[in-house]
Amino acid sequence: MNRFTRIFLFLAMWLSVFAQTQFQGLRDLVQVPIAISPALVSYAALTHGLGVTLSLGILGGLWVDSLSASPVGVSVLPLFLLGFTLHLQRHLILRDQGFAQFWVGLGAGAGVPLLTLGVLSLTRSQPVTGGFTVIHLLLLGMINGVACPFLFRMFDFLHRVFDYRPLTTSSFRPDRETVRGRQFRPR
Amino acid sequence: MLKRTHYLALAGVGLLTLALLNLPESLQTRVKSAIGASFLPLFGIRAASDALLDRAGYQVLPRSTLIDNLLRLERENAELRVTALQGADALAENQRLRATLGAAPRGPWHLKLARVVGRDPTTWWRTLQINLGSRDNLKPDHVVMSGAGLVGRISQAGLTHSQVALVGDAECGVAVVVKETRDLGIIKPGQTLLGDGGLVEMTLLQNCPGIMAGQVVLTSGLGGVFPAGLPVGTIVDTRNEDGNVFTTARVRLSANLNRLEEVWVLTP
Numbered sequence: 001m002n003r004f005t006r007i008f009l010f011l012a013m014w015l016s017v018f019a020q021t022q023f024q025g026l027r028d029l030v031q032v033p034i035a036i037s038p039a040l041v042s043y044a045a046l047t048h049g050l051g052v053t054l055s056l057g058i059l060g061g062l063w064v065d066s067l068s069a070s071p072v073g074v075s076v077l078p079l080f081l082l083g084f085t086l087h088l089q090r091h092l093i094l095r096d097q098g099f100a101q102f103w104v105g106l107g108a109g110a111g112v113p114l115l116t117l118g119v120l121s122l123t124r125s126q127p128v129t130g131g132f133t134v135i136h137l138l139l140l141g142m143i144n145g146v147a148c149p150f151l152f153r154m155f156d157f158l159h160r161v162f163d164y165r166p167l168t169t170s171s172f173r174p175d176r177e178t179v180r181g182r183q184f185r186p187r
Numbered sequence: 188m189l190k191r192t193h194y195l196a197l198a199g200v201g202l203l204t205l206a207l208l209n210l211p212e213s214l215q216t217r218v219k220s221a222i223g224a225s226f227l228p229l230f231g232i233r234a235a236s237d238a239l240l241d242r243a244g245y246q247v248l249p250r251s252t253l254i255d256n257l258l259r260l261e262r263e264n265a266e267l268r269v270t271a272l273q274g275a276d277a278l279a280e281n282q283r284l285r286a287t288l289g290a291a292p293r294g295p296w297h298l299k300l301a302r303v304v305g306r307d308p309t310t311w312w313r314t315l316q317i318n319l320g321s322r323d324n325l326k327p328d329h330v331v332m333s334g335a336g337l338v339g340r341i342s343q344a345g346l347t348h349s350q351v352a353l354v355g356d357a358e359c360g361v362a363v364v365v366k367e368t369r370d371l372g373i374i375k376p377g378q379t380l381l382g383d384g385g386l387v388e389m390t391l392l393q394n395c396p397g398i399m400a401g402q403v404v405l406t407s408g409l410g411g412v413f414p415a416g417l418p419v420g421t422i423v424d425t426r427n428e429d430g431n432v433f434t435t436a437r438v439r440l441s442a443n444l445n446r447l448e449e450v451w452v453l454t455p
Contacts, residue, residue, distance in 0.1 A: 018229045021305035021316065028445050032310055054196050058203070066223035067305060069312035069342065069350060069358065072215050073207025080200045088193070117311065123208060126357035127311035128376050136310045 004162040017063040038108035039144040045086035046095040053083035078115035101149040109144025220345040299452045313356035330453040336418040336441025355387040364407035370395040391434040
């Protein structure tokens with residue numbers, strides 16, 4: 001992955017965190033924002049190195065916390081742990097398959113908020129939770145499950161657009177050219 | 188198999204999280220403001236696009252609609268002037284009585300109009316961001332209202348933006364009174380119905396058999412944050428808890444917290 005793809009990845013995280021605070025999405029119906037930061041970290045973990053995954057997790061977490069009522073730093077660890085685990089296990093994941101991307105996104109979307117709530121429970125904060133939280137987590141999982149394959153396709157497209165195309169090498173080798181004898185020369 | 192770099196990354200992020208979570212509250216607010224400043228260009232773009240859309244809307248509106256609106260507003264203005272005159276008379280009487288009783292006079296509240304520019308990116312907090320901050324003399328605990336009723340209080344005031352904890356959030360407990368029976372209660376954090384942010388729970392301080400659906404809930408003025416008499420909502424239903432020691436009621440908030448675009452900040 002080239003430099004442009006990395007820039008787009010961080011830009012997408014920045015914009016997605018801002019969009020989380022702006023668009024009503026499903027808020028009117030079920031109080032759930034369209035939060036795709038776990039899907040973005042999943043994509044980074046499966047396609048980029050540990051450095052990019054770590055940076056994206058930390059920055060994404062700090063950006064989310066800066067616009068929310070959570071204590072700053074609460075979202076960093078869950079996003080990083082998600083990226084770290086997926087990065088270590090990426091050789092076991094069929095990352096080019098749409099269904100695998102969906103399930104990775106679904107697990108990430110439900111797991112990251114759950115972990116964040118776990119970290120919040122260690123602080124003095126009192127988040128508003130209840131039976132509806134389970135449904136919120138499932139919905140967040142579904143949103144990320146749908147977003148993950150879409151992100152893979154979008155970044156693959158950007159990669160194709162902004163990266164150098166590989167040179168096609170010919171199988172022709174002058175030293176292996178068959179030199180025809182005199183008897184085969186056309187008359 | 189974990190390598191040395193993996194252990195270093197784990198330890199680094201763990202330490203960073205611990206350090207951030209253990210920052211003093213004032214420093215946390217500053218760190219949040221500093222990181223949140225990275226979104227200022229986006230907030231600016233959003234404000235500019237809103238203004239552009241508004242102006243475009245004004246161009247499209249037919250003249251007859253504008254004249255109708257103007258006439259309606261003039262009528263409302265005249266009615267409100269009469270109501271304000273009556274209010275001023277009652278206020279003067281109230282101040283005279285307070286002076287007679289030796290009670291401290293109530294200072295007038297100043298209103299500042301603020302635009303809602305964002306909502307909380309998580310599902311477990313009920314907060315929103317407004318476009319006024321400490322440079323507009325806003326401070327934590329200033330009361331936020333809409334035309335319909337109480338919205339919440341300012342929980343964090345940044346330089347250009349502030350965070351408002353909405354009624355029903357853990358950061359915004361409200362002492363209330365039932366208008367008809369004068370029973371005291373507290374609005375607790377929580378959502379009583381999936382997806383319905385307009386419903387909150389009110390715990391009354393004692394068993395109150397006279398409480399029933401349709402009664403109006405106002406701020407009681409106890410607690411020192413919210414002035415008395417602000418409309419909060421209407422009781423939807425009630426139930427008794429803990430062997431009929433407490434009464435809990437569900438309250439439908441007067442202000443639609445999901446559809447807020449502009450709010451009023453009450454500054455002393």
